[in-house]
């Protein structure tokens with residue numbers, strides 16, 4: 001397969017890069033500042049794109065690659081891939097479901113604990129040497145708090161199971177009610193937000209869910225409410241979130257994702273009631289390796305005319 005051109009859309013994982021290089025003719029898109037020139041020279045030899053949560057295959061790129069056959073994403077979320085365009089052109093699409101569910105769900109609970117129990121703030125306090133004065137702040141209990149989840153798919157369900165172990169009553173909002181669980185269903189997001197302490201975003205990003213967290217939802221969650229986002233930055237209207245946090249209309253937030261990654265609103269840096277992470281939901285050594293193997297497995301299956309391991313389109 002050494003002659004098959006594979007375009008890696010952005011830097012992802014050294015292991016993935018190395019394994020792709022061993023098998024295919026690898027092009028690293030980020031190393032070519034003149035994209036138009038690069039595409040003019042190489043588009044005819046590129047038969048696969050490897051993307052992730054930061055860069056994938058939008059309509060423009062798909063149209064610029066006449067020999068493109070498959071987009072293999074190093075992520076479960078496919079908001080950076082134009083699925084409709086790929087479908088229309090008969091281009092296959094794969095992602096990495098299931099293998100990262102535990103890590104992302106673990107991190108959601110980690111963020112709940114970090115925000116409510118002020119773990120990061122307390123760490124900064126100890127490092128500053130102020131402990132000696134004994135003026136540390138009390139924190140807020142997590143066990144037993146009502147957890148509202150937006151999206152009860154694989155990740156949302158895994159978060160719910162973990163939160164149950166903390167005796168948290170679970171409620172959720174999604175397009176339709178699930179028949180296979182006993183969690184309380186709210187057909188209205190405002191109702192869910194008004195009735196939970198912690199609201200966790202765990203749904204895919206689509207046109208429907210963009211800015212699903214707006215001022216109304218934030219105000220329904222209220223000054224004691226905590227927002228946790230392990231989905232995608234654009235789920236949240238970030239300027240509304242920042243205003244609510246600055247004005248204390250929201251109790252706190254744990255954010256793994258941001259609207260314009262890697263940019264983070266600077267106003268958040270001075271707030272102690274927020275925990276900010278650099279989109280690391282699936283970022284464990286173990287999981288990233290399994291994800292990389294899945295990306296490669298899908299490409300190999302495609303080029304050997306075998307069934308794809310995790311097809312989406």
Ligand code: DGY
Pocket residue numbers: 053074075076077078100231279280281282283
């Ligand atoms: C995904 O796989 O969509 C995650 O956001 C990557 O960390």
